[in-house]
Amino acid sequence: MNISEDMFRIEEKWQKRWSEARLFESTPDGRDKFYATYPYSYMNGLPHIGHAFTVLRVEFQCRYRRMRGYNVLFPFAFHCTGVPIVAAAKRIKDGESTQMQIMRSMGITDRQVKKFSEPEYWTRYFPKRWENSMRRLGMSIDWRRKFITTPLNPSYDSFVRWQFNVLREKNYVRLGSHAVIWCPKDNIPVGDHDRVKGEGETPTEYTLLKFRTDEGDFLVTATLRPETAFGQTNLWINPEADYVRALVDNEVWILSKEAADKLTEQGRKLTVKGSLKGEELTGAYAFSPTMGKRLVVLPAPFASPSKGTGIVTSVPSDSPDDYIALKDLKRKAENDTLEPSIAHAVVNIEPVEIIDTPGYGTLPAKTVVDRLNIRSQKDKEKLDRAREEVYREGYYKGVMLERCAEYAGLTVDAARSAIRKKLLESGDADTMYEPSGEVVCRCLTRCIVKVVSNQWFLAYGDQKWKEDTHEAIASMRFYPPLVRKQFEHVVDWLKDWACVHHTGLGTTLPWDDAWKIESLSDSTIYMAYYTIAHVIQKGKITSDRKLGQAFFDYVFLGIGDSDEAAVQSGFSRSKTEEMRKEFLYWYPMDMRNSGKDLVGNHLTFAAFNHVAIFPREHWPRSYGVNGWITISGTKMGKSAGNSLYLDDAIARFGADVTRLTEAYADEGFDDPNFDTGFAETAGKRLLQMLDTAKNLNSLDDSGENSMDVWMMSMMARHYGGYIAAMEDMSYKNAVKSALVDMQNSARWYIKRRGTPNRRTMRKFAELQVMMLAPFTPHVCEEAWEAMGNQTFVSTQLMPEPSTMIENAGALAGEGYLEGVIADISEILKVTEIVPEKITIYTAAKWKTHLLIAEQTGNRNDSSAIRKQLSSGVATREMEKFYRNLSRERQSGRLKSIAETAGVIDEHRLLNENTDFLAKEFRCRIEVPDGDAAGVEDRAGRRENSFPLRPSIFVE
RNA sequence: GCGAGGGUAGCCAAGUAUGGCCAAAGGCGGCAGACUCAAGAUCUGUUCUCGAAGGAGUUCCUCGGUUCAAAUCCGAGCCCUCGCACCA
Known part of the structure; x- marks a missing residue:
């Protein structure tokens, strides 16, 4: 007998029967409801066992609740919004090899692959594949409610437009400007996935300091450390580089050519008046407002024109680079290799003590340069280390010294923002953005920071909104409980979120069609849409029916009346009222489970948006969060070469075993482990269970004895543990109770009793099948049927735990006997x-x-x-x-x-x-x-x- | 740095809230035995050290403390993982 063939036959059989019986198509009735969701996945690939792990945590709970008497709704949909699909389609068009390889690994042949150069094809192809995989996994999903996002599905599109209109009315969508990493060649923002280099780099804010020259122009320097303005000794300029004179407002700024371009992209008006070489300025003087005197401009080959403004202030006390550069120059001055006027200035320069850093003294640059024994500017590696060390230590521990006027005594941290603010106010400073590190676009262009104006934001930084969301979080349950703290923290640090883009697929902003709503913003309250999606879309992933404000206002918020809503939607009045009722029945969502990556964005956004749009009674009830799956202990990832697609896992182990192994991988917030070793043997255990069920009738029904009482007691105990574990979503413990513990007790029972009693074994088999049904529903249905039941175990009610009684005497007696046996064994050994x-x-x-x-x-x-x-x-x-x-x-x-x-x-x-x-x-x-x-x-x-x-x- | 979490036997991992029934569940892996021509699978036993009587010793990152009693409570330290965004 081929085990896997047996399993596949059973799985297909029951998937077909469930589907024929429409077992998981949920409609409102008199029972308590349980509504759970999984954040729809992005349709640029196939589900792997990591996705499956997260979905299954919802599935197990849904199947369990169904068997505890709840009317359960578990819907599913497909996310298509944003850049990735469009970007991947473009890569197919370009025939990019990595992308082609990815397609091949998903079983897409080179002949088929051409179709994927069209983004729309992805939105039709992958939902089909996902639904198919999910069905093969035996998910208890109500598929009538499926849909895709973006204008490709006009009905959902109108839903998102409604959502944004509501948000805007309540002033949660606001206009502002926003700094992004930008490719000057493609003229688009460059997200992490579109970068050849610089993943994770973000825009950082530089302070521009202005120094008036004797001619009345301004030399403009850029710094991340405005608090060092009190320690300036001179300015650095690259003699080889090209600089420009540019008119800014009514001032003439001198800065590198690149810097002028960048500032233009950042929304500044610059008119270039002329250009000059850096060397034309060496030896010149410019006035420093913080030092109250003129500083000399010295040559510095290390001053890169592409970084900042190409002109730098020199603070040798706190900058190892400046310190060492100055030292080099002094040496040259002594050797008479410098121009006399410059040499004269150089020899008189001494570092100015401005910050006391514990452990580093008042001249930290010197301290570190001496300690690391850095000899010259060419000692790049050591200088990098020195710079980082001084910067870090100074920032967290440094205190400003006497000569820093009103900032004396402040920490560096505090002084920095205070000084910056003051200089900005007095007009001696300005702002410029730079990427935090080098970023290179896929098109191999070096990226800059652009300030996008007229950008729409969701105002997650709004204090009142935060407070309300905190209330929602406080009222929710979390699995595991410790993630609550994470959420509380996220609500606090969340700032306004740029919610629209120019590129990718997405719903256009109702009031400004130049913008498309990005993917984390069009997916925050769609769980409401599920409650009526089957009526609107009739089971198709798209529907051409457009729906207006009044319709959604009525159905979701109870605003207005059904007549107007009906007129606007084209649905009859009773259909419209039916939808309102269905929404009211299912909402709020009882549980939503996702991977831990969504804590810091999606799940929190969803809470914010529910709070903004819905009344309190419709706020989410609970969130579950899980870690990233590993395969037998090693991280799964395409780069690591050990990702496992769900389809492949099912083909290899079968759906039930895959499910059971995922359940057994459960580890709360840490990374769960898909144990292939466990999977290899789990199938046999399941078939053994099936055998037990099939062979019940061949057993004797001889009288019951104390071992039967014991067995019933053990079953009660395991069942109690199981129920507690299921309620906590601790699936590993639940599987252990249902499979391992139950099995071990049965083995002992049979061993002790010699021949098992039929009634007891039947009770055992029934209970075990029910306990395992949420995890391995196919083989459990088969066993359930083999025991002579006409019903589905999937909808069978589990016993009330209180009806299962432990007999203390029986348990104690058997425990005693086991103890005696253990003692004897020990002695014999x-x-x-x-x-x-x-x-x-x-x-x-x-x-x-x-x-x-x-x-x-x-x-x-x-x-x-x-x-x-x-x-x-x-x-x-x-x-x-x-x-x-x-x-x-x-x-x-x-x-x-x-x-x-x-x-x-x-x-x-x-x-x-x-x-x-x-x-x-x-x-x-x-x-x-x-x-x-x-x-x-x-x-x-x-x-x-x-x-x-x-x-x-x-x- | 900020925020969250963690360090338990060969490996993975439960236990820590409510200290004692904890040499510490379970799974993998190892070893031995049963079955088999054999292998695999399965089943049984075993898997910190010592032990010719059910015992003793040493363990739960390190050090220190509280207690009759600590994996569990307290303090200090070392190390590790994850998030810090416009990206799904």
Whole structure:
């Protein structure tokens, strides 16, 4: 028998039956509802087991809730908004090899691939593939509600337009300007994925400082450290580079040609009046407002015209570069290789102490240069290290010195912004942006920062909006609970979000069609759209029906009346009212689960937008967050060469095993592990379960005994653990309870009982099938059917946990027996005796009575018992007993010993099981009555016996 | 730097909130046995050290503390992972 073929046959069979029975098409009814969602995935690729992991966390919960009596809605859709699809299509068109390789790995042949040069094709192709994969995985999704985003789906498009109109009315969408990394050749913003170099680099803000020359022009320098303005000793200019004189407002600025271009892109008006070489300015003087004197301009080959303005202030006290450059110049001055006028200026320059950095003194640049033994400007590597160290230490620990006027005593951090502000106000400074590091566009052009004006923002920085969102977060549940803190923090640091772009696919802004709404902004409240999507789109991924404001106002907000909404939408009035009712039934969303990457954006945005648009009772109820899947411990990633597509996983392991392995990978917030080793063997376990179900009828229904009581108790215990785990979304624990723990108990039960009882085994099989059904629904349906049920286990109600009862006596008794077996095994192992006979002496009754009396602190009882005993029992045994008693008291075990000893009869238990023990140890077993007189005491062991610790003698 | 989380036996990992029943669940891997012509699969046992009697010793990043008692509480330190955005 081929295991995987068997599994595939079962999986197909049940997927077909579910679909025929429309089992997961959810409609409102009288039951409590449970509405859960997964953030729709981006349609530029196929699902891999990482996507599957996240979706399955929703799926498991949905299937579980369905079996606990909830009316469950689990919809699915496809995200197409933004640049990636368009960019990938373009790469196909260009025949780019990496992209072609990616397509091939997804099973797309070179002949088919041409079609993908058209972005629209992606939006039709991948949703199909995703739905197919999800169906093959056995997901309990209501597929009637699927859709795609962007204007390619006019109905959804009108929904997003409605959303933005509402946001704008409430003043949550605002106009502003915004700095982006920009390619000057392509004239577009360059996101991380479009960069050849510089991923993660962002625009940073430089302070421009202006120095008036004797001619009345301004030399303009750029710095990230305006607080060093009090330590300037001179200016640096690159003698070889080209500079321009440009008219800015009414001033003439001197700066590098590149800098002038950049400032123009950043929205500044510059009129270039003329150009000059850097060397024309060396030896000139310019006035520093912070120093209150003129500074000399010195030649510096290291001053790059493409960085900043190409002119730099020199602060040798705090800049290792400046310090070392100055040192070099001084050396040249001494050797008479400098022009006399410059040489004269150079020898008089000394660093000015402005910042005290603990551990570095007041001249940190000198300190570090000396320590690292940097000899010249050519020592690039060491200089980089020095610069970084001084910068970091100064920023976090440095304090401004006396000569920094009103800033004295401030930390560098505080002084920086204060000084900058002051200089900006006095007109001695200005602002310029630069990328935080070098960024190169795919077109191989070096990127700059552009300030885009008239940019629309979602005002996540708005204080009131933040407060409301905090309330929403406070009212929510989180899985795992510790992510709550993350969310609280994100709400605080979120700033205004540029919500529109010029490129990619997306809904145009209703009031300005030059802009398209970007992908993280058109996907924040669409969970509301799911509730009516099947009515509007009739199960298709797109619908041409356009819907107006009044329609959505009525259906989602209850504003206006159904007549107007009906007219505007073309739906009948009753259809419109039906949609309103359906929305009200399903909303709010009870749970949304995603990968942890969406905490800092999407999930928080969704909370913000719900707060802005919907009344409090429709805010989300809970979020689940999970980590990134690893495959057998190594990170999954295309670059690492070990990504596993869902389709491939299903083909290799089957849907149920894939699901079970994903469930077993669950690890809260840390990265879960898809354990292929577990997957390899899981299929067999599932088929064993199926076999058990099939073979129930061949079992005897002989009378029940204590082992059946025990088995039922263990089932109750495992079921309790299972329920708790499911409620917490701790799927690994749930699988452990349902599969491992249940199985182990059954094995022990069968071993102990010899032949299992049919009724007990049936209860066991039914319970286990139900417990596993959320995880491995196909094989569970098969087993359920094999047990003679006509219904689907998928919609079967699980038992109420309170109806499952643990029998404490049965559990304690069996636990006791296992303890005795373990002790005997231990003795046999150590002594290496092959036993002929094992004698087990249980503690005499009086010991148990005494122990309980002592534990409960009933002195009267214990002294009475002692008195009674004093004549009959040897004092030595009494002493031993008390010694053991105090030891157990010390260890804290006394209480549980007393409790257990109170509910079991040790002697009877062992006596009843001598046959089993004899079989287990292959020898004779004797259990003399500890209370009977004249019992033979082998090797004087009898008197050592203690409650729950019988004495054992092996011979 | 800011924010969040973490360091447990060969590996992965539960336990930490509520200290004692914790030499510490479970899974992988290893070892031994059963089955088999054999291999694989499966099943059983075992897997910190020592031990000819169920015991003892040493463990849960490091150091120190609280306590009759610490993987668990407190303090200090070392190390690791993730996020810090306009990018899905």
